[in-house]
Amino acid sequence: MAVVSVQWCRVVICGIRVSHDGGVAVIEDDRLVFGIELEKLDNSRRHRTLGDLDQVADILRSEGLAPTDIDRFVVDGSAPEMDSTETARIATLVGGRPVELAIAPYQDRPGCTIPLARHRFRGHGFGSAAEEYVSYHHVDQHIMGGYCTSPFAARGEDALVLVGDGGARARLYHVVAAARRVRSVATCQEQTQRLSLSSLVRQDPSLPSRLVVTGESALDIKWNSQLRGIFEEVWIPPFPDDSGAAIGAACCEMFRKGRSTALRWGVYSGPRVRVCGVPDNWRRQPCDERGVADLLHRKGEPVVVLSGRAELGPRALGNRSILAPATDSAMRDRLNGIKRRAADRSVAAVCLTQRAAEVFGPGGNDPYLTFEHRIRPEWADRIRAVQLDGTARVQTIDAAAKSPTARILSAYEVISGVPVLCNTSANSEGCGFFPDVAAAARWGGTRYIWSEGYLYTDQARVRQTTRERGSASREWGHTSVTW
Known part of the structure; x- marks a missing residue:
C-alpha cells in the first residue's frame, strides 16, 4: 500500500485592531511573529487608533513582510451597542480618503449567536x-487571546475564560480544546462574581478548574489574587485589555482554522528600539x-532602560522601563513626580524570581505583574519605595533570563544585597513607551538613559551636579564610564 504524505502549508495570519488601542499582529502557523501597538510607534499618544488602513502595509513592510505574504487578514469586531448582533461599520481612512469598514459586532448574544x-x-x-x-x-x-497564550492551551487542556470588559457584566466561557469550541456558561454581577464563580465550580464537576482572566478588569491585581483561592490555576496574559486585540483577533482564526490551538509567543514581541544619533x-x-x-x-539615580523589542501590553517589563533603587521611600515621590502622577500612587517592583518568596508573600513566579504580593516584615524597611500599605505590584524575572534588565538586577543584587528595583514605564505623560533614546532625552525626566550597550548622560545636569557636589569621575570594570 502506498503511503500518502500530507504536508501542512504555512499559514500567515494578520490580526488588526482599527479603533482605540489600534494594532497589528502577525502569526505564522502557531508562532507570534510580532505584535505592534500603534501607541508604541513614534512616541504616539496612548490608545491611538489605526488612523489609515494603509498603515497595515507600512507596518508589515517594517517587519520584512509584504501584504501579499499574508494568507488571512482578521479584523477585531466592535460596535457602540455591546449586545448588538448586527454587522458594525467603523469610520476610518484609506490613503487619506474616508471609508467605512464592515466588521463583526461587539459580542455574541447568548441564545441568538454563538461564540x-x-x-x-x-x-x-x-x-x-484578495x-x-x-x-x-x-x-x-x-477569549482567544487569553486562552491561546495560556499554559492550558499549551497542554491541550480545557479552561474557563472570564471576560470583564468595558463596564459590561463579566461573562464566563468554557473553551473545549479538543473540539475547538467555545460555549457560554454564565454572566456574573460585579458584586457577586467571586461567590458566583465559587458556586459554579462546586456545583458543576464538568467545568475545568483552570481559569483565564481577561478584559480590562484583569488589570486589577487585587481581584486577580482573590480568584487564586477558587481555581487550581489562574492565567492572566500581559495584554488582557484592548492592547492585545490584534493578537486576539489573529488567535481566533488560528484556533478555528489552524494546526494548533496554542500560540508560541514571547512577551518581548513589540516594536524594536529605534537607532538614533x-x-x-x-x-x-x-x-x-x-x-x-x-x-x-552608587548614585541612587533612576535610569531609563530601552532595549530590544518592546513588551506587549500596557505594563513595562524591563525593555521599556525606568529602573531605580527601591531602598528609600523618597524614590517613589521622585518617580511619581517625573511621571506627573499622584503622589500616593504605588510604584511597581522587579525582583529576582529566585528570591521573590523570601521578600514577598506569596512571591513565586509573576513575570507579568498580574497579582498582588505582601512585603514580608523583615523587608519592609529595605524596599520602602515599592510599598504603601504593605503590599506591592511585583514583576519577577529569572536571573538566567536573556534580558538586559535581568543582568542589571542580578549585578545589582551582588553589589547591594537587594534583589529588588523600582520598575515603572519609560514614557511621557499620555504617550506610549519611548521608541528611542531621542524621545527619552526630549522628555528629560532622568539624567541617565541606557540603551543597547551605551549609557547616555545629560551633560547639562552633570555640570550642574558637579558644581554643587564637587563630584569626581570613576571607572567600572572593563568599561570606562564617567558618572
Whole structure:
C-alpha cells in the first residue's frame, strides 16, 4: 500500500485592531511573529487608533513582510451597542480618503449567536490582491487571546475564560480544546462574581478548574489574587485589555482554522528600539549591565532602560522601563513626580524570581505583574519605595533570563544585597513607551538613559551636579564610564 504524505502549508495570519488601542499582529502557523501597538510607534499618544488602513502595509513592510505574504487578514469586531448582533461599520481612512469598514459586532448574544462566529467581508485587502478579510466578535478576541497564550492551551487542556470588559457584566466561557469550541456558561454581577464563580465550580464537576482572566478588569491585581483561592490555576496574559486585540483577533482564526490551538509567543514581541544619533547636550559612552547596576547603587539615580523589542501590553517589563533603587521611600515621590502622577500612587517592583518568596508573600513566579504580593516584615524597611500599605505590584524575572534588565538586577543584587528595583514605564505623560533614546532625552525626566550597550548622560545636569557636589569621575570594570 502506498503511503500518502500530507504536508501542512504555512499559514500567515494578520490580526488588526482599527479603533482605540489600534494594532497589528502577525502569526505564522502557531508562532507570534510580532505584535505592534500603534501607541508604541513614534512616541504616539496612548490608545491611538489605526488612523489609515494603509498603515497595515507600512507596518508589515517594517517587519520584512509584504501584504501579499499574508494568507488571512482578521479584523477585531466592535460596535457602540455591546449586545448588538448586527454587522458594525467603523469610520476610518484609506490613503487619506474616508471609508467605512464592515466588521463583526461587539459580542455574541447568548441564545441568538454563538461564540467564535466567523464573519466574512469583501471590499478591502489591506494591500493584498484578495479584497477579502474576516472578522470576529470583540469578546472573542479576549477569549482567544487569553486562552491561546495560556499554559492550558499549551497542554491541550480545557479552561474557563472570564471576560470583564468595558463596564459590561463579566461573562464566563468554557473553551473545549479538543473540539475547538467555545460555549457560554454564565454572566456574573460585579458584586457577586467571586461567590458566583465559587458556586459554579462546586456545583458543576464538568467545568475545568483552570481559569483565564481577561478584559480590562484583569488589570486589577487585587481581584486577580482573590480568584487564586477558587481555581487550581489562574492565567492572566500581559495584554488582557484592548492592547492585545490584534493578537486576539489573529488567535481566533488560528484556533478555528489552524494546526494548533496554542500560540508560541514571547512577551518581548513589540516594536524594536529605534537607532538614533546622540541627542544634543547628551554624552554617549559604552556601558554594560554591571555598569548600570553600579550607577543605580552608587548614585541612587533612576535610569531609563530601552532595549530590544518592546513588551506587549500596557505594563513595562524591563525593555521599556525606568529602573531605580527601591531602598528609600523618597524614590517613589521622585518617580511619581517625573511621571506627573499622584503622589500616593504605588510604584511597581522587579525582583529576582529566585528570591521573590523570601521578600514577598506569596512571591513565586509573576513575570507579568498580574497579582498582588505582601512585603514580608523583615523587608519592609529595605524596599520602602515599592510599598504603601504593605503590599506591592511585583514583576519577577529569572536571573538566567536573556534580558538586559535581568543582568542589571542580578549585578545589582551582588553589589547591594537587594534583589529588588523600582520598575515603572519609560514614557511621557499620555504617550506610549519611548521608541528611542531621542524621545527619552526630549522628555528629560532622568539624567541617565541606557540603551543597547551605551549609557547616555545629560551633560547639562552633570555640570550642574558637579558644581554643587564637587563630584569626581570613576571607572567600572572593563568599561570606562564617567558618572
